[in-house]
Amino acid sequence: MTSEGTMPCYRCGARQTDPVRGASPWQRGVRHETQVLICPDCQRLHDLDLDSCSTCGSSALICRLGEVECRSCGAVRTARSDALTAPAVAPPPGLSAEVEAALNRVLGRA
Template sequence: MPCYLCGARQSDPARGAQPWKRGVRHERQVLICPDCQLTQDWKADLDRCGRCRSTFLLSRLGEIECHSCGHVRSHTSPEPSQPVQQRDAALTNEVEQALSRVLGGLARTPTPRAR
C-alpha cells in the first residue's frame, strides 16, 4: 500500500520500530511515509475518534477501533453533508493521481534494447 499523500511505496520493513505511520481516512486504512510526516500536516486529513478525537485508529472488517481509548464503531454511510457521488469523485481523483505518478515513473525507466 502506498503513502496516501505522495504515493511512495514501502519497501520490505526491517525488524523493530517502523517509520511509516498508519491512519484511517474516509474509513479506509492508509499509510503515511516518513518524508510526508516531516513535511506535511498529515494528521489533519485523518478520521478522528468520535469519543476522544484521537487519530490513532485502525480500520478492519467493517469496524474502526481507536487505540487511544478503545472505542469501537462500525463503518458508517457517508455523511449527509457529503453526497456519495462527491466522495467517490474525490476518491477517484486520488486514485488517478497516484496512478499517474506510478505510470510517470515507469515512463522514465529505460527499456532494454533488442540486439
Template structure:
C-alpha cells in the same frame, strides 16, 4: 499500499519498527511515509476518534477502532466511496493492476537467481 499524500510505496523496512504511520481517512486505512510526516501536518488530515479525539485509529473488518481508548464504530462507505475519497492518491494504474505483480516478479527473479544455500 502507497502513502496517501504522495503515493510513495512502502519498502521492506530495515530491522526494527517501520517509520511509516497508519491512520484512517474517510473510513479507509491509509499509510503516511516518513517524508510526508516531516513535511506536512499529516495528522490534521486523518479521522479522529469520536470518544477521545485520538488519531490512533485502525480500520478492519468494516469497523474503525481507536487504539488509545478502544472505542469502535462501523465504517461507513458508499458503494462509490465517500466524497473525501477523491483526496486519496491513486496509483494511476488500471483497476486491479497496482504494479505490484511486476514488483513481486522482479523480487522473485532476484531471489531465485541465487545458488543453493551453502554454495
C-alpha cells in the same frame, strides 16, 4: 522489496520498503473510513486530513472488517456503509503498469 503489499502512501504515492532492522517507520491511519499508510516524510506534515475519534479526538485509528477502532481510548464504531462501497483513492499514476510487470514476473511471462 516491499512489505504490506503494494499499498502506497496516501499523500505522495511513495512505496513502502522493508526496514533494515526494527519496526517500520510508516504510520497507519484512517482517512474517509479507509485504512491508509503514511510515509515518514508525509508524517512531518501537520495537516494529514485523517479521521479522528469522536470520543477522545485522537487520530490513532485503525479500520478493519467494517469497524473503526481508536487505539488511544479503545472506542469501536461501525464504519459508514457508503465509505465501504465508495472507491477509496485513485491509484497513483503508473500503478497498472507496475501490477502488470509484477504479474508477468510471477507468472513467467516474457
